[in-house]
Amino acid sequence: MGLIIGVVFLGVFAVMALLMIASGTEASQQAKQVNATLDSVLATDIAEKHDSLIDIRKIELLSGIPWLNRRLLKFEVAPRLHNLLHQAGLSWTAGGLLSGCGVCFAIPALLVNIRFHSVPLSLLVGLLLFPAPFIWVIVKRNKRFDLFQQGLPEALDLMVGGLRAGHSLIAAMGLVARECPDPVGSEFKTCFEEQNYGLELKTALHNMIIRIPLQELRIVSTAIMIQKESGGNLAEVLDKTAHVIRERFRLKRQVGVHTAQGRLTGWILTLLPVGLGVVLYISNPKTMSVLWTNPLGIKLLCASIVMLAIGGLIMRSIVNVDV
Secondary structure, eight states, X not given: OHHHHHHHHHHHHHHHHHHHHHHHHHHHHHHHHHHHHHHHHHHOOOHHHHHHHHHHHHOOOOOSSHHHHHHHTXXXXXXXXXXXXXXXXXXXXXXXXXXXXXXXXXXXXXXXXXXXXOHHHHHHHHHHXXXXXXXXXXXXXXXXXXXXXXXXXXXXXXXXXXXXXXXXXXXXXXXXXXXXXXXXXXXXXXXXXXXXXXXXXXXXXXXXXXXXXXXXXXXXXXXXXXXXXXXXXXXHHHHHHHHHHHHHHHHHHHHHXXXXXXXXXXXXXXXXXXXXXXXXXXXXXXXXXXXXXXXXXXXXXXXXXXXXXXHHHHHXXXXXXXX
């Protein structure tokens, strides 16, 4: 059984490798066609050529494999994955993320099946490791959002200084784009460039909120739009907004300190059974092997894993306090 699964896995791997090689050749040909089209557009003023240039710029690459890219463009989940990867600051594609999830499912399931000869256990392990790349993207996204929250008050202070020095709001945003580090600088740079390309301020701020869906940024956008419609001292409004964001961030840290014990307890209660099982298997492998060699043991093992996951999620929801 293990030999058959191994042969199937090698066959699938060989087919995927051939497809990737073929897609690389096709992608290089497409790149040459795109370069030729751009050269022709820059060399002439024909309207049809300018339309084709606009179409080329609107294409989003969701996968390096052309046929997979065409399939992903038909599903609504692919743009969401693309936006999620952009929010995490990763250069992956949606197809690469899905392929990584498939690899994290297939390889561990195959190894577990070869070692323990248990299809239910191998499927359970594969399903548990299937979302590993997605979880990694979420972790990177949260870290990037935390950096943005920490740098936003300083960016607002820089804008306030520019406004009080006589600069316009757009010029102050350009100052933030040049002086602030990533991710604050890069996001404000995108918003600043959208303004230069002719988008309205409201649309550019809305696009930045889509890229960084944080409550603090919504507060800043609302303050700017209210001042734009009703008038007033924008420097004073942004100064008070920066103070509110700092106080909100301080409150979040205080809540994190008070819930640290509960979060640590949740991690201990979740990881303790796993660590204890590993120690017992090292000390007495024959006794612990009943869990994956006996049908009743496999059912108990699956039930315990599901209950551990549910318990961890419940404890996380208890200590997760919205501010």
